[in-house]
C-alpha cells in the first residue's frame with residue numbers, strides 16, 4: 316500500500332496497455348497469479364453455468380481451456396485441429412452458426428505445445444459484429460509476435476510474465492474490453508473473489524488504491540523493468556528480433572534433416588517444435604543438453620502429444636546467437 320508502489324503500479328498498467336496495444340480496453344492489469352489463473356479468471360468471469368463456449372483446441376493449452384470451462388459449468392463446444400495446425404476460423408464460425416447463443420469463443424493465439432500461431436486478427440474481424448465475446452490465450456504471444464488487442468477486437472486476453480515479456484514467472488497480464496466488463500456486470504452468479512475485476516480495478520487503477528490482496532512486490536518491480544525494456548526496444552523491433560532468432564533456429568534444424576511439427580505458414584518464431592527422429596531417445600537428448608550445455612528444452616506436453624522437442628527462444632533468449640548455441644549443442648549431443 317506504499318504510495319510509491321501505487322505510482323509504479325500505474326506505470327505497469329500503462330506499459331501493459333502499450334504492450335497489448337490496448338489503449339481503449341476497459342481494464343488492463345497484471346493478475347497476481349500465473350498464466351493458468353489468467354485463463355481461469357477469464358473463464359470464471361465471462362461464463363456462467365449453462366453458457367455455451369466455443370473453444371478452439373489444437374494442443375495441450377486449448378485442452379486446458381476446455382477443462383476449466385467445463386469446471387465452471389459451461390456447455391463446451393470444442394473445435395479441434397491436429398497438433399501443429401491452427402484451428403480453422405471457418406470451423407469456429409460454423410460452430411457459432413450451429414450455436415448462435417454461444418457467449419464466448421476462445422482460441423490459443425500461440426499454442427506453446429506445438430508452435431502453431433492462430434490467425435487471430437482474421438477471427439476478430441469475423442466475430443466483430445456478433446454477440447459473442449472473443450477470448451485469446453496470449454501467454455506465449457505477448458511481446459513475441461504481433462498482437463493488437465483493440466484493433467483486432469479481442470475482449471479478454473491473458474498472458475504471463477515469464478515468456479516473451481522476459482520477466483520472472485508469477486503474474487498474468489490481463490486486458491479486458493469494455494464490452495466484456497459490461498457482460499461481467501450483468502452476471503447473475505457472483506465471480507470468484509480473488510479474480511473480481513471490479514475489486515482488482517480498485518487496487519490497480521483507482522487512486523488512492525483500495526486494498527484487495529497483498530501484491531507480489533518484487534514480481535511487480537521485475538515486470539515493471541521488463542516492460543520498460545519492451546517499450547525501449549519498441550514492439551516491432553522486438554517482434555522482428557523474435558522472428559530473426561526463430562528463423563535462424565528453424566532453418567538450422569531443417570538443414571540438419573530434422574522436421575518441424577507446425578504448419579510452416581503458421582509457425583511461431585518463439586517456439587519451435589522439432590519431431591524426434593526414429594531411434595533417438597528424446598529424453599536422453601534433453602538431459603544431455605541440460606547437463607552438458609546448460610540448455611533446457613521441453614518435450615511433448617500431455618499424453619496425446621507426438622514425440623517432440625520444444626525449443627523456446629523468448630525474451631532475452633530470442634537472438635540469432637542463442638539459436639546458434641542451441642544448434643551446436645544439439646549437434647554435439649545428437
Ligand SMILES: Cc1ncc(COP(=O)(O)O)c(C=O)c1O
Nearest residue numbers: 349350351376425427452454475
Ligand atoms: C499457451 C499457454 N497457455 C497457458 C499457459 C499456462 O501458463 P502458466 O504456466 O504461467 O500457468 C502456458 C504455459 O506455458 C502456455 O504456454
